[in-house]
Amino acid sequence: xxxxxxxxxGRVARVTTQPVPPEPTxxxxxxxxxxxxxADLQQDYAALQARGLTxxxxxxxxxxxxxxxxxxxxxxxxxxVHTDADGTDVRNYGGLQGLPQLRRIFAELLGxxxxxxxxxxxxxxxxxxxxxxxxxxxxxxxxERPWGQEERVRxxxxxxxxxxxxxxxxxxxxxxxxxxxxPDGPDAEAVAALxxxxxxxxxxWVVPTYANPDGSVVSEDVARRLVSMPTAAPDFRILWDNxxxxxxxxxxxxxxxxxxxxxxxxxxxxRVVLFASTSKITFAGAGxxxxxxxxxxxxWFSKHLSAQSIGPDKVNQLRHALFFGDAEGVxxxxxxxxxxxxxxxxxxxxxxxxxxxxxxxxxxxxxGYFVTLAVQPGTASRVVELARxxxxxxxxxxxxxxxxxxxxxxxxxxxxxxxxxxxxxVAMDGVATCVLLAGAERAAD
Amino acid sequence: xxxxxxxxxGRVARVTTQPVPPEPTxxxxxxxxxxxxxADLQQDYAALQARGLTxxxxxxxxxxxxxxxxxxxxxxxxxxVHTDADGTDVRNYGGLQGLPQLRRIFAELLGxxxxxxxxxxxxxxxxxxxxxxxxxxxxxxxxERPWGQEERVRxxxxxxxxxxxxxxxxxxxxxxxxxxxxPDGPDAEAVAALxxxxxxxxxxWVVPTYANPDGSVVSEDVARRLVSMPTAAPDFRILWDNxxxxxxxxxxxxxxxxxxxxxxxxxxxxRVVLFASTSKITFAGAGxxxxxxxxxxxxWFSKHLSAQSIGPDKVNQLRHALFFGDAEGVxxxxxxxxxxxxxxxxxxxxxxxxxxxxxxxxxxxxxGYFVTLAVQPGTASRVVELARxxxxxxxxxxxxxxxxxxxxxxxxxxxxxxxxxxxxxVAMDGVATCVLLAGAERAAD
Numbered sequence: 001x002x003x004x005x006x007x008x009x010g011r012v013a014r015v016t017t018q019p020v021p022p023e024p025t026x027x028x029x030x031x032x033x034x035x036x037x038x039a040d041l042q043q044d045y046a047a048l049q050a051r052g053l054t055x056x057x058x059x060x061x062x063x064x065x066x067x068x069x070x071x072x073x074x075x076x077x078x079x080x081v082h083t084d085a086d087g088t089d090v091r092n093y094g095g096l097q098g099l100p101q102l103r104r105i106f107a108e109l110l111g112x113x114x115x116x117x118x119x120x121x122x123x124x125x126x127x128x129x130x131x132x133x134x135x136x137x138x139x140x141x142x143x144e145r146p147w148g149q150e151e152r153v154r155x156x157x158x159x160x161x162x163x164x165x166x167x168x169x170x171x172x173x174x175x176x177x178x179x180x181x182x183p184d185g186p187d188a189e190a191v192a193a194l195x196x197x198x199x200x201x202x203x204x205w206v207v208p209t210y211a212n213p214d215g216s217v218v219s220e221d222v223a224r225r226l227v228s229m230p231t232a233a234p235d236f237r238i239l240w241d242n243x244x245x246x247x248x249x250x251x252x253x254x255x256x257x258x259x260x261x262x263x264x265x266x267x268x269x270x271r272v273v274l275f276a277s278t279s280k281i282t283f284a285g286a287g288x289x290x291x292x293x294x295x296x297x298x299x300w301f302s303k304h305l306s307a308q309s310i311g312p313d314k315v316n317q318l319r320h321a322l323f324f325g326d327a328e329g330v331x332x333x334x335x336x337x338x339x340x341x342x343x344x345x346x347x348x349x350x351x352x353x354x355x356x357x358x359x360x361x362x363x364x365x366x367x368g369y370f371v372t373l374a375v376q377p378g379t380a381s382r383v384v385e386l387a388r389x390x391x392x393x394x395x396x397x398x399x400x401x402x403x404x405x406x407x408x409x410x411x412x413x414x415x416x417x418x419x420x421x422x423x424x425x426v427a428m429d430g431v432a433t434c435v436l437l438a439g440a441e442r443a444a445d
Numbered sequence: 446x447x448x449x450x451x452x453x454x455g456r457v458a459r460v461t462t463q464p465v466p467p468e469p470t471x472x473x474x475x476x477x478x479x480x481x482x483x484a485d486l487q488q489d490y491a492a493l494q495a496r497g498l499t500x501x502x503x504x505x506x507x508x509x510x511x512x513x514x515x516x517x518x519x520x521x522x523x524x525x526v527h528t529d530a531d532g533t534d535v536r537n538y539g540g541l542q543g544l545p546q547l548r549r550i551f552a553e554l555l556g557x558x559x560x561x562x563x564x565x566x567x568x569x570x571x572x573x574x575x576x577x578x579x580x581x582x583x584x585x586x587x588x589e590r591p592w593g594q595e596e597r598v599r600x601x602x603x604x605x606x607x608x609x610x611x612x613x614x615x616x617x618x619x620x621x622x623x624x625x626x627x628p629d630g631p632d633a634e635a636v637a638a639l640x641x642x643x644x645x646x647x648x649x650w651v652v653p654t655y656a657n658p659d660g661s662v663v664s665e666d667v668a669r670r671l672v673s674m675p676t677a678a679p680d681f682r683i684l685w686d687n688x689x690x691x692x693x694x695x696x697x698x699x700x701x702x703x704x705x706x707x708x709x710x711x712x713x714x715x716r717v718v719l720f721a722s723t724s725k726i727t728f729a730g731a732g733x734x735x736x737x738x739x740x741x742x743x744x745w746f747s748k749h750l751s752a753q754s755i756g757p758d759k760v761n762q763l764r765h766a767l768f769f770g771d772a773e774g775v776x777x778x779x780x781x782x783x784x785x786x787x788x789x790x791x792x793x794x795x796x797x798x799x800x801x802x803x804x805x806x807x808x809x810x811x812x813g814y815f816v817t818l819a820v821q822p823g824t825a826s827r828v829v830e831l832a833r834x835x836x837x838x839x840x841x842x843x844x845x846x847x848x849x850x851x852x853x854x855x856x857x858x859x860x861x862x863x864x865x866x867x868x869x870x871v872a873m874d875g876v877a878t879c880v881l882l883a884g885a886e887r888a889a890d
Contacts, residue, residue: 059538067527067536074760075524079516091512091728093504121566122758129753133578137593137617148582148593164755171752172582283536286760307616308574310609313567313758315519315731 160400185218215365223257605845630663660810668702
């Protein structure tokens with residue numbers, strides 16, 4: 001592996017009433033102090049276990065309270081309402097590229113011409129998988145041959161990153177190389193150095209806005225560098241998974257860089273394929289996913305899609321269009337999510353600052369669904385194990401790394417959105433106890 | 446190609462008030478008589494053109510009247526209704542295999558254990574494409590290697606057949622071999638002879654009930670032969686596309702052979718993968734698709750699906766479960782479709798019998814969405830061209846054959862479901878004029 005993972009956490013500022021955490025680049029350690037506290041911490045942990053908790057901080061799922069915000073969808077479009085603004089009967093077959101009435105709303109929000117944005121089924125993950133499957137079987141515009149006929153295909157994965165991205169690569173036999181994340185997104189210089197000479201590197205993953213899991217936001221400079229850097233592969237693709245484009249936790253709302261537009265300006269119009277969805281806007285399992293890219297990529301994707309589908313569920317797309325009304329309707333809706341989520345993130349950061357200031361560092365995200373917690377090297381797996389034994393489910397250590405391999409065993413992903421606020425506080429207090437105990441155990445070793 | 450296409454049309458009986466057509470195996474010709482009528486027919490055609498029609502018999506789409514039967518879905522599940530019978534919140538992520546409440550209904554209708562039936566998105570076409578994509582990339586249970594690493598992969602396509610099946614094969618580089626249809630389904634002896642010695646033949650398409658387009662129904666004997674025949678390929682698959690399982694046009698309702706069960710009995714449990722959907726039960730573009738097969742195939746499909754999806758749209762699945770209530774609810778609903786469709790098919794058969802008895806043959810389906818019309822060899826393309834110029838859109842000649850190649854240029858697929866009944870009569874009368882004129886032109890040649 002030419003580039004070892006070396007995670008740095010975002011240090012984005014956030015309006016919060018909680019104490020600002022220490023510089024979140026690498027966990028500081030206080031081994032002697034911890035060793036002295038080992039017996040106390042073991043007692044704390046025994047007390048935690050005795051509570052018999054059943055709490056879950058594993059996945060980035062919306063809470064029932066968030067899902068309730070979209071309950072009007074459950075009775076939409078309403079009996080007798082089955083034509084869109086253009087007069088199309090949405091109940092019947094057809095319309096491979098999705099309903100214009102909904103694409104128009106999200107084209108505005110995502111900053112793309114409507115012709116360059118497809119609306120699809122309920123999962124952007126499926127669009128990403130299909131993009132890489134089509135690439136493997138047929139190649140992309142600019143490919144010399146199908147990727148599956150190359151001796152080796154590799155992808156750059158910024159770490160920490162999203163485990164389902166890694167799963168798609170692994171499923172399709174795409175090898176993964178890591179680069180570190182920075183507060184401004186992936187380390188663009190490290191990426192540029194890798195791709196300059198190696199034609200087997202065919203692409204990379206980017207979660208540009210409020211990244212999963214470290215919350216960082218790709219700066220305009222980093223975006224420009226990624227879309228303009230020379231690549232040895234003529235068919236290099238950036239899979240720009242803008243899953244949290246509108247998912248602000250503060251009033252200081254990040255604006256996503258217009259990667260598709262910047263790529264065209266830089267003379268690489270086909271480099272970026274953007275993905276988004278309403279999974280964390282309306283219903284996680286019953287939303288609408290989007291794919292945006294250059295005209296050539298959209299034509300390429302549509303051509304292959306036409307053998308696989310006659311068209312997406314247009315009734316669900318009309319349902320969403322009527323629910324939102326327009327782009328502003330989506331923005332207003334997202335503020336209701338913020339009102340529910342911000343206190344949960346404040347609670348997480350509050351507990352971390354109060355209890356772990358000396359022994360761990362963490363991200364303070366302005367948006368998205370996760371907090372990244374960096375504990376003392378070599379203890380992340382033990383923290384997960386201790387938490388599990390105390391009834392608190394955490395994402396497995398290593399999940400934010402390809403092949404599940406966190407070389408420092410230090411990164412934990414916390415997902416505080418699903419449980420109610422009081423449970424988040426209880427769970428985080430338990431996690432803090434586990435982090436301290438794991439650190440003390442290691443220091444005493 | 447080891448087996449030349451040699452289409453024979455179904456001769457299934459049908460309760461109808463219309464005259465029974467002549468034996469529909471090959472068109473009889475009456476060239477001398479036709480030549481004499483050429484001038485009259487040219488006048489008829491000029492009159493037809495002068496009417497300036499715009500009619501469409503191209504695709505098997507439900508009519509607006511049929512879609513209206515399911516309009517209650519447009520307001521279901523209803524505000525506040527978001528848990529299924531097991532208490533699952535259908536709005537959130539998860540449930541890769543689909544909602545048990547809906548799978549239970551269709552497991553009963555399709556004759557499979559619920560564990561062997563997945564409920565998915567809005568298109569069985571996508572499930573078929575994904576099945577063959579997974580086979581190409583990874584192989585199926587029993588494969589020695591991914592199909593994409595075989596020198597050559599071939600599929601048997603009974604003809605006439607469904608053009609979208611052929612498109613999937615062509616997209617994935619699977620070569621197609623044809624066998625004739627019989628009134629009892631594909632010519633099983635021809636299939637058995639082909640697959641016995643040739644390991645490159647990895648599978649076949651079957652539309653078992655009311656086949657697209659000839660309406661034939663696979664008999665229990667044919668089904669047994671197909672699932673028990675020895676195959677040189679250890680991983681031979683029958684893609685059993687039961688799209689019209691419940692789509693009866695008469696009270697003489699066909700029962701689909703239980704291919705998955707018969708295959709298990711025959712010692713080839715993994716041979717059959719069944720597909721179905723509610724596309725022609727509820728909404729063509731917004732229904733639910735199903736995949737049913739052996740436990741090993743279902744586990745195989747689910748494993749690969751898990752990299753592509755977190756789960757299907759469970760809200761839509763609950764919507765359907767509430768709409769139907771139970772399996773009997775589906776059967777009752779299908780009778781309403783029959784009431785709308787049977788008169789259209791009667792009109793088609795009526796016009797054909799009245800005007801083309803001497804020069805063409807056709808299927809008389811007991812169910813499904815199509816009538817197959819066999820015109821005089823060498824004239825099908827000309828019929829489509831004449832019809833188009835008179836404002837009547839027909840499915841392209843050859844569409845029912847792989848690569849669009851009908852070697853006899855004689856088979857037309859008529860799709861009378863979409864237009865209102867009076868338009869079906871007008872369109873069919875126009876088609877009859879075109880068939881006669883094309884025949885007369887050819888006879889005079």
